[in-house]
Structures are given as structure tokens and as C-alpha cells.
Amino acid sequence: MLNVFDATSPIARAPAARLTSVLCIGLFPAWAFAVFNAPIDSFQGVIQKILYIHPPLAFGAYLGFICTALFGALYLWKREPRFDHWALSAAEVGVLLCTLMLLTGPIWGKGTWGRWWTWDLRLTLTLLLYFVYVSYLLLRAFSEGSERAARFAALYGILGLVVVPLNRFAIELSGGRALHPANLNPGDDQLGAGMTSPFVLGVLLVFACFAWLLVRRYELCRLREAVLLQEAESEREDAWAT
Amino acid sequence: MNVLRAVLWKDLLIEWRSRERSVAMLVFALLVVVILYLAAPPADTPEARAALPGMLWVAYIFAAVLGLNRAFALELDEDALTGLALAPADRGFIFLGKTLASFVLLLGVQAVTALAFGLAFGVNFAPVALPFAGVAALGALGICVVGTFCSAMAIRTRYREAMLPLLMLPLLLPILLGAVRATDALLNGEALPGLALQLLLVSDGVFTIVCYLGFDAVLDE
Amino acid sequence: MGYLISAYALSLIGGFGYALWLTRARQKLRRRLEAASAARRSDGGPGTASNRASAEAG
Numbered sequence: 001m002l003n004v005f006d007a008t009s010p011i012a013r014a015p016a017a018r019l020t021s022v023l024c025i026g027l028f029p030a031w032a033f034a035v036f037n038a039p040i041d042s043f044q045g046v047i048q049k050i051l052y053i054h055p056p057l058a059f060g061a062y063l064g065f066i067c068t069a070l071f072g073a074l075y076l077w078k079r080e081p082r083f084d085h086w087a088l089s090a091a092e093v094g095v096l097l098c099t100l101m102l103l104t105g106p107i108w109g110k111g112t113w114g115r116w117w118t119w120d121l122r123l124t125l126t127l128l129l130y131f132v133y134v135s136y137l138l139l140r141a142f143s144e145g146s147e148r149a150a151r152f153a154a155l156y157g158i159l160g161l162v163v164v165p166l167n168r169f170a171i172e173l174s175g176g177r178a179l180h181p182a183n184l185n186p187g188d189d190q191l192g193a194g195m196t197s198p199f200v201l202g203v204l205l206v207f208a209c210f211a212w213l214l215v216r217r218y219e220l221c222r223l224r225e226a227v228l229l230q231e232a233e234s235e236r237e238d239a240w241a242t
Numbered sequence: 243m244n245v246l247r248a249v250l251w252k253d254l255l256i257e258w259r260s261r262e263r264s265v266a267m268l269v270f271a272l273l274v275v276v277i278l279y280l281a282a283p284p285a286d287t288p289e290a291r292a293a294l295p296g297m298l299w300v301a302y303i304f305a306a307v308l309g310l311n312r313a314f315a316l317e318l319d320e321d322a323l324t325g326l327a328l329a330p331a332d333r334g335f336i337f338l339g340k341t342l343a344s345f346v347l348l349l350g351v352q353a354v355t356a357l358a359f360g361l362a363f364g365v366n367f368a369p370v371a372l373p374f375a376g377v378a379a380l381g382a383l384g385i386c387v388v389g390t391f392c393s394a395m396a397i398r399t400r401y402r403e404a405m406l407p408l409l410m411l412p413l414l415l416p417i418l419l420g421a422v423r424a425t426d427a428l429l430n431g432e433a434l435p436g437l438a439l440q441l442l443l444v445s446d447g448v449f450t451i452v453c454y455l456g457f458d459a460v461l462d463e
Numbered sequence: 464m465g466y467l468i469s470a471y472a473l474s475l476i477g478g479f480g481y482a483l484w485l486t487r488a489r490q491k492l493r494r495r496l497e498a499a500s501a502a503r504r505s506d507g508g509p510g511t512a513s514n515r516a517s518a519e520a521g
Contacts, residue, residue: 011493047467053474076459093481100477104470111466131412138408142399148462152395155456159391159413162452166416166445173437174419209478216485223492230499237503 005215006082010226017219020212027205034198041192047111052198054108056206057101058126063210064094065133069161072154081225084150087157089217091136093210098130122180124171125164132160245331249339254346256316263312264347271305271355275362284363295425298359299418302378303385305351306344307407310389313344314397323397327461337390337457345386352378370428377428380442381421384449388413391453394460416445 004016031052041048071087105123106116117123136156143149257263278297284290317323326336356378360367367374392409399405423438 011496046464049467050470053471057474096477096481100474103473103477107466107470107473128412128415135408135412139395139399139405142401142405143395144398144400148398151459152398155459156395156409158456159452162448163413163416166441166448169441169444170416170419173423173441213478213481213485216482216489220485220488220492223489223496227492227496227499230496230503234499234503 005218006222010219010223014215014219017212017215020208020215023208024205024212027201027208031198031201031205034201037194038198039192039194041195044112047108050104050108051195052202053206054101054104055199056202057097057104059203060206060210061094061098061101061126063207064090064097064214065129065157065161067214068094068133068136068157072157075150075154081146081150084146084154085218085221085225086214087150087154088140089214089221091133091140091153091157092217093213095130095133095137096213097206097210098126098133102127102130120180121168121171125167128167129160129164132163133157136160243335245329245335246339246342249326249336250342253316253340253343257343257347263309264350266312267305267309267347267351268354270308271301271351272358274301274304275355275358279362291429292426294363294365295422295429297363298356298425299381299422301355301359302348302352302381303411303414303418305355306348306382306385306389307410309347309351310344310386310393310410311396311403311406313340313390313393315402318397324462333458333461334454336461337394337454340394341386341390344390345382348382348386349379352382365429370431373434374425374428377421377424377434377439377442380439380446381417384417384421384442384446385410385414387446387449387453388417391457391460394457413449416441417449420445 005014035049035052038049038052040046067090068087071083071090075083075087109118110116136153139156140149140153143152278301282290282293282297314323317326327333329336353375356367356374359365388410389406392413393406396402396405396409420438420441423435424442427433427435427438
């Protein structure tokens with residue numbers, strides 16, 4: 001059977017890498033066109049167009065963190081290194097998307113609320129989740145032994161997701177005011193006319209980019225593994241030859 | 243269960259003989275209180291008083307980080323950690339034993355620090371001693387559960403001492419917020435806030451269960 | 464408008480920057496892989512006659 005994610009050699013590109021890059025390239029112009037043509041909000045003005053990048057980035061980041069925990073759990077169950085590679089890739093791409101989301105958010109906040117940051121429920125919750133997964137990457141970077149690093153990271157990634165509902169409760173308790181706009185569901189009439197399609201396209205584009213970066217990062221993990229194996233082998237042969 | 247008691251007893255006995263960890267934690271916590279006093283001298287404004295519970299818990303968490311860093315350092319000598327991992331026992335109970343040992347130490351440190359804090363900042367803990375002890379214990383339990391779990395991981399990384407706070411602090415927000423809210427209410431002479439207590443209990447429970455189950459994968463095979 | 468453009472620019476720079484970093488890391492690893500396999504070939508590998516002879520002599 002053709003393997004979609006693992007190419008036959010570590011240098012070759014897997015089918016998934018090609019598919020996701022085609023998706024990204026196809027979606028990008030459609031999204032850009034839709035954003036450009038979207039109507040300008042009568043209340044917020046042009047700054048409202050951040051809707052087509054900021055919430056999609058947030059969805060992508062959450063998707064990354066959920067994938068990290070899921071692949072971590074799969075690794076603990078099956079103990080196959082590929083699940084650990086997926087978990088690491090998902091965490092790294094998730095942290096990237098979360099960073100971009102945390103950068104674009106304050107820009108909208110400055111333009112609309114007049115201040116960069118507020119300790120709103122959703123902002124605080126996301127910031128904490130961000131710190132958890134930054135710590136996750138640090139833990140991976142500083143752990144000795146790839147098998148041990150994988151186990152620790154899997155546990156920590158799961159713990160990071162478990163703490164989300166607790167944090168939510170905690171921040172509500174401390175009176176974090178909900179300033180952040182509520183969830184927008186396409187189909188509700190909260191979104192003005194003509195705003196749904198660029199928003200949905202934005203979400204699809206970010207998900208496609210997430211998948212593309214994820215697959216590429218995963219390929220990098222496999223390639224690194226192959227290099228280390230090759231180098232170890234040639235070193236062993238050197239030792240044997242002398 | 244016997245494993246739990248054995249590990250707890252072993253850790254407390256070692257601590258009783260050397261008293262290294264508890265003395266280090268205590269001196270550190272007192273130093274933090276002194277520094278907080280000098281950095282933010284007590285004033286009788288409502289704003290200044292509102293910050294006190296948070297400051298007290300900052301001192302607690304710092305002391306806890308210092309102590310928890312040593313929780314597994316002990317086991318690293320002569321590879322005792324491998325021995326523990328090889329013991330034919332449920333590893334979850336080893337975890338609970340280690341946690342309870344740190345918990346007992348932290349409780350003692352908390353009591354003395356609260357006295358010093360009360361003297362320095364003019365806070366009278368006497369009328370609320372019993373409920374405050376309960377809140378402090380619930381907070382300490384959560385800190386020790388998460389801290390022991392993360393400490394067992396941090397000890398195996400390159401920057402042991404630096405890694406522990408990075409790992410445990412992002413997870414501890416529910417515990418700390420609940421404890422600070424409850425302490426705040428107590429110091430203002432109010433009844434214990436039910437929601438904060440609920441948060442503490444639920445967080446303690448969730449962390450204990452998850453860490454108990456997960457500890458099996460922390461120790462090497 | 465300036466805020467909006469900077470937000471979009473930041474996102475694009477971030478995404479493409481990361482993709483570029485991935486590409487560079489991949490190229491470096493490929494070079495290392497080629498170097499390692501070239502080293503193996505020049506040694507002759509474990510199965511070649513010269514290696515076997517030297518092993519028997521040693």
C-alpha cells in the first residue's frame with residue numbers, strides 16, 4: 001500500500017507533503033481575494049478585517065495543541081517513535097501559530113479597545129496554554145535521550161490540555177471580564193453579509209498551512225533520524241576498520 | 243500502600259537526619275518575606291492589603307520550588323532512582339510517597355513563614371488559624387503533586403534546577419488562584435469562599451489522579 | 464489601516480519564515496546524510512574485499 005505520510009526514502013517527499021502544499025497554494029489567492037473584497041465593517045472600520053486571520057490562527061493553534069496531546073497519548077500507548085515525531089511537529093507548529101495569534105490580537109486590541117492587552121478570560125487562557133507548550137518545547141530541547149524525551153513530552157503535553165478547564169474556572173473566578181468578542185459561528189447572523197466566505201476560507205487556509213508545515217516538520221524529524229543512523233553506522237565501521 | 247508508607251518514611255527519615263531541605267526552604271522563604279517587605283513596605287491602604295495574600299503565596303511557591311528540586315536529587319546518588327523503578331510495586335504509590343514527604347516539609351515551612359509574614363506585615367492569622375491551615379494544606383498538596391511529578395522529569399534534563407519552575411508554574415495557576423482567593427477572603431474576615439475551595443479541591447483531585455496514572459511512564463523501564 | 468497591514472504582514476512573515484527555516488534545516492541534514500554515506504562508500508563498506516582482508520590481517 002502506498003504510504004501517504006512516510007516516503008520510501010527519507011530524502012523523497014511524501015505524498016502528503018505535495019498534497020498539502022497544493023492545497024495551500026490553491027487556497028491562498030482565493031482567501032486573499034475574498035479578504036480584499038470583503039465589505040468594510042460599518043462599526044469597527046477596516047480593522048475588523050483582522051477577523052480573517054486572527055481567529056483562524058487561534059483555531060490552528062488549538063488544533064496543534066490538541067494534536068500534540070493526542071499523539072503524545074498514542075506514543076505512550078504504542079511506543080512508536082513516529083507518534084512522537086508527530087507530537088513534536090504539532091507542538092512546534094502550534095506554538096508558531098499561537099505566537100502569530102498573540103501578535104495579531106494586540107494589534108486589533110490597540111485599534112479597537114485602545115490598549116494592547118487586557119486580562120480577559122480568553123486572552124489569559126490562551127497565554128497560559130502558550131506558556132505550557134513553550135515549556136513543552138524547552139523540555140524536549142533539554143531532555144537527554146530521545147526515548148525519555150518522548151515519554152516526558154507526551155506526559156507534559158497531556159497535562160497541558162488537562163489544565164485548560166481548570167484554568168478556565170480559575171480565571172472566571174478571579175473575575176476576568178469577557179471583553180473578547182464571542183465565538184463566531186458561520187451561519188449565525190453575527191457575521192455581516194459577505195464576511196462568512198473570507199472567514200471560512202481563512203480557517204481552511206490556516207488548517208491547510210498547519211497541515212503543510214506539520215508534514216514538513218515531520219519529514220525533518222525522519223530525515224534527522226536517518227542522518228543520525230547513517231553517521232552512527234559509518235563511525236562504527238571506522239572503528240571496526242582500524 | 244506499604245510502598246507509599248515505606249517511601250514516605252524513608253524520605254522523612256533522611257530529612258530528619260540531615261534537615262538540609264527543610265532548612266534551605268525555610269531560610270529561603272524567610273528571605274523572600276524580608277525582600278517583599280523591603281520592596282513593598284506595608285501601608286494601610288486597601289490596595290496594599292489586597293496584595294498581601296498574593297505575596298504570601300509567592301513566598302510559598304518559591305520555597306516549594308527550592309525544596310522540590312531536591313526531591314529526586316536524593317535518588318540520583320548511587321542510582322537509587324533506578325532501584326525505585328525496579329521495585330516490584332505500583333509506581334503510583336512511589337509517587338504518592340514522595341509527594342507526601344514534600345508535602346509534610348512544605349506544611350512546616352508554610353507555618354513558620356506565615357508567622358514571620360504576619361509579624362512583618364501586621365497580619366493576624368490567629369483568629370483564622372484553622373481554616374487558613376486548611377487552605378494552605380490544599381494549596382501545598384496541589385503544589386507538591388505537580389511539583390513532584392515535574393521534578394522527576396526535570397531531574398533527567400540538562401538544566402535540572404532551571405527546568406522545574408518552567409515546567410510546574412504554567413500548570414499551577416488554578417491551585418495558586420484558588421489559594422490566593424481563599425486566603426484573601428479569610429484575611430478580610432469573610433467566610434471561606436465556596437467557589438475557590440471547590441477550585442482547589444477539584445484541581446488537587448485532577449492533578450493527583452493524572453500524575454498518579456502518568457508517573458508509571460516517568461521512571462525509566 | 465496600518466495596524467491591519469502590519470497584522471497580516473506579521474502573520475505572513477512568521478509563516479514563511481518558519482517554512483524557510485524548515486527548508487534550510489532540511490538542506491543541512493541532506494548534506495550531512497550525503498557526507499555520511501560518501502564516507503561509508505570511500506571506506507569500502509564492511510562487505511568489500513579490501514576491508515575483509517584488513518580485518519583478517521588485524
